[in-house]
Amino acid sequence: MRKYLCVFAVLCFLTGCGVTDWDDLKPPDLIISAGEEDLSYTLGTFTWSENKRAVASDAPSIPDLVDGTNEVAAGETVSIEFEQEPTLIEVGVWEDEDVDLKRIAGRTINLPDEKGAFLYVIRAEWPEGDGIYALSINTK
Numbered sequence: 001m002r003k004y005l006c007v008f009a010v011l012c013f014l015t016g017c018g019v020t021d022w023d024d025l026k027p028p029d030l031i032i033s034a035g036e037e038d039l040s041y042t043l044g045t046f047t048w049s050e051n052k053r054a055v056a057s058d059a060p061s062i063p064d065l066v067d068g069t070n071e072v073a074a075g076e077t078v079s080i081e082f083e084q085e086p087t088l089i090e091v092g093v094w095e096d097e098d099v100d101l102k103r104i105a106g107r108t109i110n111l112p113d114e115k116g117a118f119l120y121v122i123r124a125e126w127p128e129g130d131g132i133y134a135l136s137i138n139t140k
Contacts, residue, residue: 025055027124027131028083034111039070039078039135041122046131059132061120066136067080069117074139077107087125094119094134115139 012101016051027046032039044059059065072078080089090101091109109120 004125021068022030025053026051026057027126027129028086030083030122030124030133031081032078032135033075033081034070034076034078039072039137040068041133041135044132044134046129048129048131050128060118061097062099062132062134066134067121067124069138072111072137072139074115075113076111076139078111078137080107080109080122082124084126086122086126088123088125090123090136092121094121111137111139 011113025048026043027048030041032041042065044062044065045057047056048054088103089107090103092099092101101121101123112118116139118139119139120133120137124131124133
C-alpha cells in the first residue's frame with residue numbers, strides 16, 4: 001500500500017508541475033518605430049491575469065534592463081502600436097534614478113531636437129494588467 005501511495009504522490013507532483021505554460025501570460029507586444037525603422041525595447045515589470053491565471057513579474061531597474069541602443073535622428077517622431085489597445089499609455093524619460101511618467105493622448109513620442117542618450121519608459125494598462133517597456137535612444 002505504501003508503494004502505491006508513493007507512486008500516486010509522485011504522479012500528482014509531476015502532473016501539477018508540467019501542465020501549466022506561463023509563457024503566454026504577459027502584456028501584449030508592441031511595435032515602436034521611427035520612420036520606417038522598428039526600434040528594440042525590453043519588457044520590464046508587469047502584472048497580467050486571464051483565464052483564471054495570474055502572474056506578477058518583477059524586473060531589474062530600467063538602466064539595467066535595457067540591452068541595446070537605438071540610433072534615431074534628433075527631433076524624430078516615434079510611434080507606438082500595441083497588439084491589443086491599452087486603456088492608458090504613459091511615457092517618461094529616466095533621469096537621476098527616477099522617471100516622471102505623463103499620460104499621452106496619441107500614440108507618438110516627439111524626440112528632443114538635441115543630440116544625446118535618452119532612456120524612455122512606457123507604461124501601459126489594460127483590464128487584464130499592466131506592463132512597463134523600456135528603450136534606449138541615442139539621438140544623432
